[in-house]
Amino acid sequence: MAISLKGRDFLTLKDFKPEEIEYLVNLAATLKEKKKNGILTKDALHGKNIVLIFEKTSTRTRCSFEVAGHDLGMEVTYLDPAGSQIGKKESIADTARVLGRMYDGIEYRGFGQEIVEELARYADVPVWNGLTNEYHPTQMLADLLTIKEQLGRLKGVKLTYMGDARYNMGNSLMIACAKMGMHFTACAPKAYFPNEKLIEECMEYAKESGATLSFEEDVMKGTEGADVIYTDVWVSMGEPENVWKERIDALLPYQVTMDVMKNGADDVIFLHCLPSYHDRKTTIGKKVGETFGLNELEVTDEVFESSYSRVFEEAENRMHTIKAMMAATLGAFEEEK
Numbered sequence: 001m002a003i004s005l006k007g008r009d010f011l012t013l014k015d016f017k018p019e020e021i022e023y024l025v026n027l028a029a030t031l032k033e034k035k036k037n038g039i040l041t042k043d044a045l046h047g048k049n050i051v052l053i054f055e056k057t058s059t060r061t062r063c064s065f066e067v068a069g070h071d072l073g074m075e076v077t078y079l080d081p082a083g084s085q086i087g088k089k090e091s092i093a094d095t096a097r098v099l100g101r102m103y104d105g106i107e108y109r110g111f112g113q114e115i116v117e118e119l120a121r122y123a124d125v126p127v128w129n130g131l132t133n134e135y136h137p138t139q140m141l142a143d144l145l146t147i148k149e150q151l152g153r154l155k156g157v158k159l160t161y162m163g164d165a166r167y168n169m170g171n172s173l174m175i176a177c178a179k180m181g182m183h184f185t186a187c188a189p190k191a192y193f194p195n196e197k198l199i200e201e202c203m204e205y206a207k208e209s210g211a212t213l214s215f216e217e218d219v220m221k222g223t224e225g226a227d228v229i230y231t232d233v234w235v236s237m238g239e240p241e242n243v244w245k246e247r248i249d250a251l252l253p254y255q256v257t258m259d260v261m262k263n264g265a266d267d268v269i270f271l272h273c274l275p276s277y278h279d280r281k282t283t284i285g286k287k288v289g290e291t292f293g294l295n296e297l298e299v300t301d302e303v304f305e306s307s308y309s310r311v312f313e314e315a316e317n318r319m320h321t322i323k324a325m326m327a328a329t330l331g332a333f334e335e336e337k
């Protein structure tokens with residue numbers, strides 16, 4: 001049966017069937033090809049308007065929604081962390097009912113998943129999660145497209161996530177792998193493994209898809225033969241500065257180094273959602289680096305700049321996949337894959 005995602009929210013990949021996720025990845029590949037060939041898609045959603053609410057900062061996600069929106073012929077409103085009444089003078093439910101009457105789609109980046117869920121409950125238009133503390137589903141579409149492009153397959157791919165696997169990236173990668181029949185390993189100290197409830201849910205998806213999930217404290221065991229080695233910052237947006245010390249103490253052994261990469265499969269690739277502290281060329285990277293005597297944090301500069309690294313291909317794919325996700329939920333290109 002033909003797949004239609006028209007009218008759906010995009011809050012977490014938990015809500016989507018593997019074939020629906022595959023449909024979005026394939027549609028993104030088609031739209032990427034069109035863009036590379038100079039084929040315009042401005043008629044697709046011409047006349048529609050979308051609003052982007054960012055309660056946390058962003059480079060990739062914001063720019064992807066804006067460029068993708070324009071490429072699809074839409075007008076885009078951006079609300080920055082200080083630029084709206086949301087949460088401060090107006091409840092989420094009221095905001096949703098106002099914006100839902102003006103816009104055809106609403107993106108939200110912010111704190112708890114319950115906020116984006118409440119927006120979705122009260123707005124009559126698709127609501128898209130641009131990152132919450134718990135999940136980062138649009139990043140997953142980009143990662144899946146990148147893995148498919150780079151390795152030629154998703155099913156059976158062995159992905160190891162190193163670092164804080166309890167937060168949005170670890171959670172989302174575990175869900176994505178479980179849905180798509182991939183082999184997920186969280187390689188971290190036990191206290192940094194995803195929560196039991198989510199693991200149980202993902203075990204159910206894995207039964208259907210043939211995925212496996214494992215949790216490994218030993219770096220060499222956890223990365224042996226991996227096709228994809230993935231990491232993220234050790235302290236996420238919204239977390240207090242004073243957690244850096246405990247994170248560095250716990251996670252430094254899980255830094256992605258050349259030795260870690262060499263322990264992967266012959267054609268292993270390195271991915272990172274970005275931004276990354278791989279040198280001291282950022283304010284935070286410099287400050288944390290000076291305080292703790294480190295030049296690089298979750299990944300070495302050598303790995304980041306090496307031929308293993310596909311992080312910029314991955315970043316580009318944010319735009320193509322967000323375009324596919326918006327197009328599908330707003331009902332464009334239903335005949336294409």
Ligand code: CP
Nearest residue numbers: 058059060061273274
């Ligand atoms: N990967 C990602 O979400 O990047 P931004 O924070 O720049 O949007």
Ligand code: NVA
Nearest residue numbers: 169232236237273274
């Ligand atoms: N875990 C990071 C991801 C950034 C894309 C954060 O939430 O800050």
